[in-house]
Amino acid sequence: MNATFIGALTTALAERYRIERELGRGGMATVYLAEDLKHHRRVALKVLHAELAHAVGADRFLREIETTAALHHPHILGLYDSGAAGGFLYYVMPYVEGESLRDRLTREKQLPLDDALQIAREVSDALSYAHSRGVIHRDIKPENILLASGHAMVADFGIARAVTRAGSETLTGTGTAVGTPTYMSPEQAAGERDLDGRSDLYALGCVVYEMLAGQPPFTGPTVESVVHQHLTAEPRSITQIRPAVPAAVAGVLQRALAKNPADRFSPVAQFADALRAGRTETGIIPGAVTGGVPRWPLFLAAALALVVVVLAIGGLRSVSRRGTAAGAGDSTPSIAVLPFVDLSGGSAEYLGDGIAETLIGALASVGGLRVAARTSAFSFKGRNEDVRAIAEALGVRSVLEGSVQRAGDRLRISAQLINAGDGFHLWSQTFDRDVADVFAVQDEVARAVVSALQVRLASGGRVVDQGTESLDAYNAYLQGLFHWNRRTAPDMERAAEYFQQAIAADSSFARAWAGLALAYVLFTPSEYDVRTITPAEALRRAERAARRALAIDSRLAEAHSALGDVFDQTGQLDSSLAAYERAIAADPRYATARQWYASHLAKRGRVAEGLKQMQQAEQLDPLSLVIGVEVAEFLDANGRNAEASAQYEKVLDRYPDAFLSTRFASIHFLAIGNFERASALFERFAVHAGADSGLTREFAARIRQPENRRAALRSALGAEPGRPEDIMAVHLALGDSAGAVAAFERTVDGPAYEQIYLSQVLAILGPELSATPHVQAAIQRFLGRLRQRLN
Numbered sequence: 001m002n003a004t005f006i007g008a009l010t011t012a013l014a015e016r017y018r019i020e021r022e023l024g025r026g027g028m029a030t031v032y033l034a035e036d037l038k039h040h041r042r043v044a045l046k047v048l049h050a051e052l053a054h055a056v057g058a059d060r061f062l063r064e065i066e067t068t069a070a071l072h073h074p075h076i077l078g079l080y081d082s083g084a085a086g087g088f089l090y091y092v093m094p095y096v097e098g099e100s101l102r103d104r105l106t107r108e109k110q111l112p113l114d115d116a117l118q119i120a121r122e123v124s125d126a127l128s129y130a131h132s133r134g135v136i137h138r139d140i141k142p143e144n145i146l147l148a149s150g151h152a153m154v155a156d157f158g159i160a161r162a163v164t165r166a167g168s169e170t171l172t173g174t175g176t177a178v179g180t181p182t183y184m185s186p187e188q189a190a191g192e193r194d195l196d197g198r199s200d201l202y203a204l205g206c207v208v209y210e211m212l213a214g215q216p217p218f219t220g221p222t223v224e225s226v227v228h229q230h231l232t233a234e235p236r237s238i239t240q241i242r243p244a245v246p247a248a249v250a251g252v253l254q255r256a257l258a259k260n261p262a263d264r265f266s267p268v269a270q271f272a273d274a275l276r277a278g279r280t281e282t283g284i285i286p287g288a289v290t291g292g293v294p295r296w297p298l299f300l301a302a303a304l305a306l307v308v309v310v311l312a313i314g315g316l317r318s319v320s321r322r323g324t325a326a327g328a329g330d331s332t333p334s335i336a337v338l339p340f341v342d343l344s345g346g347s348a349e350y351l352g353d354g355i356a357e358t359l360i361g362a363l364a365s366v367g368g369l370r371v372a373a374r375t376s377a378f379s380f381k382g383r384n385e386d387v388r389a390i391a392e393a394l395g396v397r398s399v400l401e402g403s404v405q406r407a408g409d410r411l412r413i414s415a416q417l418i419n420a421g422d423g424f425h426l427w428s429q430t431f432d433r434d435v436a437d438v439f440a441v442q443d444e445v446a447r448a449v450v451s452a453l454q455v456r457l458a459s460g461g462r463v464v465d466q467g468t469e470s471l472d473a474y475n476a477y478l479q480g481l482f483h484w485n486r487r488t489a490p491d492m493e494r495a496a497e498y499f500q501q502a503i504a505a506d507s508s509f510a511r512a513w514a515g516l517a518l519a520y521v522l523f524t525p526s527e528y529d530v531r532t533i534t535p536a537e538a539l540r541r542a543e544r545a546a547r548r549a550l551a552i553d554s555r556l557a558e559a560h561s562a563l564g565d566v567f568d569q570t571g572q573l574d575s576s577l578a579a580y581e582r583a584i585a586a587d588p589r590y591a592t593a594r595q596w597y598a599s600h601l602a603k604r605g606r607v608a609e610g611l612k613q614m615q616q617a618e619q620l621d622p623l624s625l626v627i628g629v630e631v632a633e634f635l636d637a638n639g640r641n642a643e644a645s646a647q648y649e650k651v652l653d654r655y656p657d658a659f660l661s662t663r664f665a666s667i668h669f670l671a672i673g674n675f676e677r678a679s680a681l682f683e684r685f686a687v688h689a690g691a692d693s694g695l696t697r698e699f700a701a702r703i704r705q706p707e708n709r710r711a712a713l714r715s716a717l718g719a720e721p722g723r724p725e726d727i728m729a730v731h732l733a734l735g736d737s738a739g740a741v742a743a744f745e746r747t748v749d750g751p752a753y754e755q756i757y758l759s760q761v762l763a764i765l766g767p768e769l770s771a772t773p774h775v776q777a778a779i780q781r782f783l784g785r786l787r788q789r790l791n
Helices: 003-012 050-056 058-069 101-108 113-131 159-174 197-213 223-232 247-256 269-284 298-315 349-364 374-378 387-394 435-452 471-484 489-505 510-521 535-552 557-569 573-586 591-603 607-620 625-637 641-654 659-671 675-692 697-702 706-717 724-733 737-748 773-790
Strands: 017-025 029-036 041-048 081-085 088-094 145-148 151-154 334-337 398-407 410-419 425-434
Touching: 003 017, 003 088, 017 041, 041 050, 050 058, 050 088, 058 081, 058 088, 101 145, 101 197, 113 145, 113 151, 113 197, 113 269, 197 247, 197 269, 247 269, 334 349, 334 374, 334 387, 349 374, 349 398, 349 435, 349 471, 374 387, 387 398, 398 435, 410 435, 425 435, 435 471, 471 489, 471 510, 489 510, 510 535, 510 557, 535 557, 557 573, 557 591, 573 591, 591 607, 591 625, 607 625, 625 641, 625 659, 641 659, 659 675
Parallel strands: 334 398
Antiparallel strands: 017 029, 029 041, 041 088, 081 088, 145 151, 398 410, 410 425
C-alpha cells in the first residue's frame, strides 16, 4: 500500500482512529491495527477496497451493516463501529490477540480430531445464532475464524451480506467475488442470491474437511476449476486421506457437503449434534452396562460399606469441596448461568468465572426463580454444548451465557439470555464500560434477566450485592475463587493469598473471610497436602476466618459450613452438627452444606438420613461429579447395591474418563462380584493411576477369567504397596469379611492422612460389623490420637 493512500486514510480517520500498521488483506478489505482514540483500545479497522466501496455506495452499505451490529454472541466477533470518511468505507471490530485458523493450518496442516470438532461446534453455534436472526455469513473460511483463549470466533459476520445487498449487480463489474471459491457452496457458486443457512453449512463443511485432511475438499489451478468441482464432483472420502477419522464423523461431513441443500443438515445446529454423536461412537463414551447384579450376602453388604466410607470420606474427600451452589426445586421460571468466555487471551478468565458466579448467587436470592448450581453449570465450561442440551441436563428453561474482554481499564461484557425451548434469545446486550463499572454492569444484567423472565423483585435495591464496595477487594476475591475451584495444592495456597488480599483491601468483606476459611480447611493432609503450615494451624486459621465472617454476616452458609468442617476434623461432633444445620437454614439451596452434612450424619450412624441429604445435594447440583459418586456410596451403605450400580453408570456416562468415577466404581463392582465390569474399570483407572495403582491392568485381565480369578485376588493381597481400599475390596470379593475388617484396623494405625477421616467409618459399617468390639475400639483409639494431635 503506497504512502499516499496511507496518508489519506490516516487523515480521514484522524479524529477517531490512529492507524498503527497493516495486519492483512482479503478479497473485500484491507485490515489495519488501530487505536480507538475515544475508548483507548486497540481495534481491527477494515477498509473496503476502493473499487468495491465505489460500487456499493456509502449509504446502502452502512444501512445494511446495521444488522451485523446487532449480533452479540461469544463466538462472533462483534462490530464496534462503521462509517464513511474521505471516500473510504470502513468497519471496526475488536482486535483479538491470537491467530486465525488459517495461521494454525499453515503451521500444523492437520489438526487433532478433538480440536477440529470443537472449532466446528463453536462455529456452528455462532452460525445457529445468526441464522435465527436472518443473517447469513456467506464467506466462512479459515481466515474468518479467529482462535483465542482456546475458543473460536467468527469474524466479518454479515459483511458479505451487507456488500451483496448493498452492491447488487454492480459487484460484477468490480471483479470482486462475494465469497471464497474454495469454500463456496454449489448454489452460491451458481450465482443464486437467495441463500440460506445451508450455504454457510457447506462452507463450514469445507473448513472441517481441511482441518482433518490438511487440504480443502476441492483444489485446482484456476478459480473456474474449483467452482466446477463444487458444482459437479464428489469430494474424496476423508477416511481415505486420514483413516483415524471415525466413520461416523466422515458420514456427517459427507452429508454437510451434499450438492443439494435439501440433503444437508438444517438447521446448522443439527450438524454440531451429529458431530458430537459421531465422536461418541468412537468408544470415548461407553454405554451403560446391562444385566442383573448378584444379590449380596448380608455380611458382604455390610463389609463393603466399610470400603465405601473409607473411599467416600478419604480419597473422595480430597476432591469433594466445591464452590457455592445455588438453585433448587421444581418451580418455574428457571435458569443456568454459564461461565462467561474470556476473550482477552486468558487474562480475564477469573473475571468471566467470577461474574457468572456472582450472578448465580444474586439470582438465587430472587424469589420464584430457580437457579442451577455453580458446579453443574460450570461443568459445561469450554465444552460448547448446545444450550438446549445444557438446559435439559440441568433441568432449566433458560440459559444465560456471555463473554468478557478486558483491555487496560476498559471492559466489554456481552450477555445473552436464551430460551432453551426454541433456542431464541430473550434478551442480549453488550456493555462497554470502565472496569470500575463492573458492579453496575452485573446488576444491570441481573435486572434484565429478572425482567425477561417476568420474576418479581422483592425491593427496588440492588439485585447483585458483591459484599464490598472496593473494586480491589472484589477483584482479589474473584481470583481467590478461581484458584480455589481449580483444586490443586498450589492453587489452594494462591487462593488463600488472594482472599487475604481482599481482606486487606476491605476488612469487612465477609465473603472473603468465608473464602479464606474454606481454603484453610482444605490445607489438611487429607485434602491437598499443603505443607506450608501444619494441619492444626490450618484448622485454627480456618476457624478464626469463619468466625470473623459470621460476625460480619451471620447468614453466610459458606462460613457455617467451613466451621462445621473444622469441628468435624477436630472431633467436636456436636458443634459440627449444629454448624451444618445452621448452614442449611441460612441457605437451603447450598448443595455443599448438604453434602458435608450427609457425611457428618454417616459418622453419627444416621446413614439413611445421610442418603436423603446427599440426594438433595444432587438435586441441587445434578452434574457434580463428586456428589454423584457420593450418592452411589451412600446407596451402598444403605444396602441398595443395585441402585448404587445404576448410579455409578449414570456418573460414568457423564464423566467416562474421570479418575474419581472410574476409581470408586471399580471398587464397587469388584466387591459385589461383577468382575467383567470391574475389570474394564480397573483398566481405565490404571491409565490415570499408572504405577501408583495397587490393582494393575494384569490384575484386571486375570479377574475376567474364572479359572484365574481367585489366584489373581489372592496374589493382589501380597502386592506392595497396596492401598487399604484395594486390599479391603479384594477381601470382600473373596467373601472374607474378617480380612476386610483386619485391613480396616490396619488403616487406623496408618498414616495421618488416612486417619483424619476414618472416624466416619463406624456408622457405615452395617449392623453386623459395627457391633464388633474391636472395630469400635479401633475407632476410639483413632479419635483419641486425633484430638491429641490437633489440640
